[in-house]
Amino acid sequence: MTMRRRLSGDTLSTVLLFLIPAFALYAVFLVVPVFQSFRYSLFRWDGLSPLDRFVGLGNYKELLGDPVFWKSLANNSILLVFSLITQLPVAILLAVLLTDKVRMKGLFRTMFFAPQIISTVAAGYMFYYIYEPTFGILNQLLRALNLGSLAKGWLGDTNLALYAVLFVISWRFVGFYMVLFMASIEGMPVEIFEAATMDGCGKWMIVRKITLPMLRDTIKTACVLSIVGSIKYFDLIWVMTQGGPAHASELIATYMYKKTFLSWDVGYGSALAFTLFAIAFVLSSVFMKSTKSESGGKSMRKGRAR
Numbered sequence: 001m002t003m004r005r006r007l008s009g010d011t012l013s014t015v016l017l018f019l020i021p022a023f024a025l026y027a028v029f030l031v032v033p034v035f036q037s038f039r040y041s042l043f044r045w046d047g048l049s050p051l052d053r054f055v056g057l058g059n060y061k062e063l064l065g066d067p068v069f070w071k072s073l074a075n076n077s078i079l080l081v082f083s084l085i086t087q088l089p090v091a092i093l094l095a096v097l098l099t100d101k102v103r104m105k106g107l108f109r110t111m112f113f114a115p116q117i118i119s120t121v122a123a124g125y126m127f128y129y130i131y132e133p134t135f136g137i138l139n140q141l142l143r144a145l146n147l148g149s150l151a152k153g154w155l156g157d158t159n160l161a162l163y164a165v166l167f168v169i170s171w172r173f174v175g176f177y178m179v180l181f182m183a184s185i186e187g188m189p190v191e192i193f194e195a196a197t198m199d200g201c202g203k204w205m206i207v208r209k210i211t212l213p214m215l216r217d218t219i220k221t222a223c224v225l226s227i228v229g230s231i232k233y234f235d236l237i238w239v240m241t242q243g244g245p246a247h248a249s250e251l252i253a254t255y256m257y258k259k260t261f262l263s264w265d266v267g268y269g270s271a272l273a274f275t276l277f278a279i280a281f282v283l284s285s286v287f288m289k290s291t292k293s294e295s296g297g298k299s300m301r302k303g304r305a306r
Contacts, residue, residue, distance in 0.1 A: 034277055040270035047266040059271035069272070072243075072250040073279075075162055079169070079251070080230035086170045088222055091177035092215070096207055098178070099185045109182075113175035120172075124239030127168045131155050131240075155241055158248040165240050165249055169233070177222050184218040185211060220291050224284050231280040252276045 041060070044053040063069050094112055098105045115123065130137045131154040139151040154164040188211070196206050234253035237243060243250035243258070252272060260269025 034274070037270045037273045037277070040267055041274050043267045045267040046264045047260075048264075053267075055267070059268050060275075062268065063271050063275065068247050068250060068255055069252070071247050072252045072255045075249060076231055076233070076251050076279075078162065079166060079233060080227060082166050083170065083173070083226045083230045084223065087174050087177055088219070088226065090170075091174050091222070092181050092212075092219075094174070094178045095181035095185055096211060099182055100203070109178075112178055115172045116175045118172075120235040121239055123168065123172060124236050127164075128155065128240050131164055156245055158245055161241050161245060162249040165237055168240070169236055172236070173229075177226075180222055181215060181218060184215055188214055220288070224287060227283050227287060228280045231283065232276055252279075 040051075042054060042056055043051055044055045044058070045051055098109055098112075102108070118126075129135075133139060133151070133153040133156065136154075138154070142148060142151045152160055155161050192210060193206060196210055201209070232253055233251055234257070237249055237251050238254055238257070241249045243254040247255075253276065256269050256272035256276065259265045259272060263269075
């Protein structure tokens with residue numbers, strides 16, 4: 001017994017020893033910056049002068065009265081909802097179709113995943129010129145189809161700019177979630193599907209009754225990734241619109257960048273950064289807790305039924 005305990009203790013020490021570098025990197029690049037950001041948010045600071053103008057929660061009070069912050073938060077919320085109702089359902093549909101017996105499915109998989117490989121800057125500039133009002137492909141196509149009345153200045157219209165970029169974001173990330181769901185589907189036991197087919201179940205009944213329930217955990221993971229990614233999103237918005245026109249496509253991350261690195265208001269930018277972290281953390285935690293409680297309640301009901 002003593003030998004077993006000693007061996008288990010030695011094994012635990014070895015495991016911890018190997019984990020220390022990973023924990024150290026995590027702390028240095030993720031945990032410490034969060035606390036540093038909160039510390040800077042308590043000061044009025046330009047990033048260069050001494051850190052001595054303590055304002056407490058002054059930056060947060062200013063933030064609550066900032067209409068641009070509320071506009072950017074609303075845009076982040078639209079991005080979040082748009083991502084959940086477009087990217088994930090389309091990705092699940094593609095994953096189901098491309099794990100079935102389909103001709104040239106390798107080609108289709110590559111086509112749908114290709115946007116994820118293209119660099120963000122290249123994708124942003126490509127669609128920037130597609131949306132260009134005078135010579136852009138989209139407006140040229142609409143005019144060729146005698147639909148010239150629908151031609152717009154897509155990225156210059158305050159009512160359309162955000163949605164024009166949201167389409168590009170979904171185009172880029174559908175392939176990522178598709179691969180995630182495909183990996184999960186291909187890891188499911190084949191015997192279950194064969195038995196369902198032998199019992200006379202059609203393809204879509206199998207999808208509804210077997211595939212989707214078995215995808216539950218993967219869907220939860222994808223939802224968390226989508227929630228966190230939508231809250232902290234930055235790159236395509238910055239490349240295509242820089243938050244314009246008139247803050248119509250502003251996100252919290254783009255507004256934070258402007259305040260921190262263009263206006264040199266590092267204290268206020270840090271308050272935005274910490275708020276961004278807090279929103280993402282709270283939303284993902286609430287979602288995980290709610291889905292865990294729901295699955296736990298279902299397990300208890302099943303146990304009682306037995």
